[in-house]
Amino acid sequence: MGRSSVRLLVGLLLLRSDWCLAVNSGGPAEVSGAFPLVVSTWPFREAVRAAWEVVSASDGGGSAVDAVVAGCSACEVLRCDGTVGPGGSPDENGETTLDALIMNGATMEIGAVAAMRYVKDGIKAAKLVMDHSLHTLLVGEKATDFAISMGLPGPINLSSPESLEKWRNWRQNHCQPNFWKNVAPAGSCGPYRPISVAQALDSVKREVEGSQGGACQEWFQSDNLLEPINSHFKFIDRHNHD
Amino acid sequence: TISMAVIDKMGHIAVGTSTNGGTFKIPGRVGDGPIPGSSSYGDDEVGACGASGDGDIMMRFLPCYQVVESMRRGMEPQDAARDAISRIARKYPDFVGAIFAVNRKGVHAGACHGWTFQYSVRNSSMHDVEVITIYP
Helix, strand or coil: CCHHHHHHHHHHHHHHHHHHHHHHCCCCCECCCCCCEEEEECCCHHHHHHHHHHHCCCCCCCCHHHHHHHHHHHHHHHCHHHCCCCCCCCCCCCCCCEEEEEEECCCCEEEEEEEECCCCCHHHHHHHHHHHCCCCEEEHHHHHHHHHHCCCCCCCCCCCHHHHHHHHHHHHCCCCCCCCCCEECCCCCCCCEECCHHHHHHHHHHHHHHHHCCCCHHHHCCHHHHCCCCHHHCCCECCECC | CEEEEEECCCCCEEEEEEECCCCCCCCCCCCCCCCCCCCEEEECCCEEEEEEECHHHHCCCCHHHHHHHHHHCCCCHHHHHHHHHHHHHHHCCCCCEEEEEEECCCCEEEEEECCCEEEEEEECCCCCCEEEEECC
C-alpha cells in the first residue's frame, strides 16, 4: 500500500469518527460500535444480557433469532414488570394468557402465538410455529396443543398468587376499570348487554347520581358526551401495557 | 411487554415480542404483540423496530412496519420513530405508546407519546447494558 493510500485510509477513518460524534450529539440517537447489537423495550437489563451472551459468544456468536429467543425467554422467566410471561395481567376471568412473535429479518419468516393458554414459554412457542409450520399465527387452545405437541411443557396453570390477588381486588372494586363500552351495567361486573349511546348515557347518569347525588352534572356537561360510555376508564401504564 | 431486536455478527436481524397483554382484558382479547408489523418488525436490508403501549390502538397503525418502511425510503431512525408515533397521536391524542427504531448500521432512537419511555441497548463498544430514556 502506497503512502498516499495510507493517508486516504486515515482520512476516511477520521471522517467516520467525526460523523459518529455528530450523530451522537444530535439527540437520543446513538451510533453503535461493531456488531452485534441488542435493543429492547424498557430497562429489562437481564433480558438484554441473555440475548447478548448468545449473540456475542466467542465461538462466532449465535444467530439473531436464537438471541431473541434467549432474551425474551429470560423476561418470561423473570416476569419482567409483570407484563411478560406467566403470573401476570389476569383477564376478566383471572386467567393469564400469552402472546408472542418472532421474525427472521433475513428470510421474513414469522411465527406467532396469541391468547395461548396453559404454556409458559411464549417466545419458544412462536419459534416452533416459525420452524415447524407454514403458518404465521396460531391462537388460543389450538396454539397450546401445537406447542405441547412440539415438546414444550404443559398444560400448566399460568396464574400466580399475585395475579389472583390482583383479580380478586378488581372484582371487589366492581370490575373497574374495564375495557367495555356502550354496555350495561356500566359501573359493576357483568354479564353485560349492548346498549345504544343514549341508553348508556342514561344508565351511567342514574348510577352516578345514585351514588354521588348531583355530582355528575359537570361530567355530563363536558366533552365526555362525545366519547363512548366507559371508554374513559381505560388505563395504560408501565405495569399494564402491551 | 418486551420487544427486542438483535443484529448478529453476520449483520442478520431478528425481532421478537413476548407479553401477557393488558390487565383485566376481555377474555379472548389479543393485543399487538403477535401482530406482524405492530409490536415488532425487521428486515436485514433496512433495520428493525420494537414497540410497547396500548396494543388495541397500536395494532390499527402497524407502527413498526411503518418505521421500517420509512427507513427503507431513507428516513433516519429518530425521524422514522417520531413519524410513526405522530401518525397515531394525530388520530388518538390520548394514546399511550412508544417505539424504538434501529437501522442496519446500528443507529438507534426512540419516540413516545403519553408516557416516559425507556429502552435498553448493548453493543460491543459497551461494557454492559445501557438504558436510554425518552420523554414525550
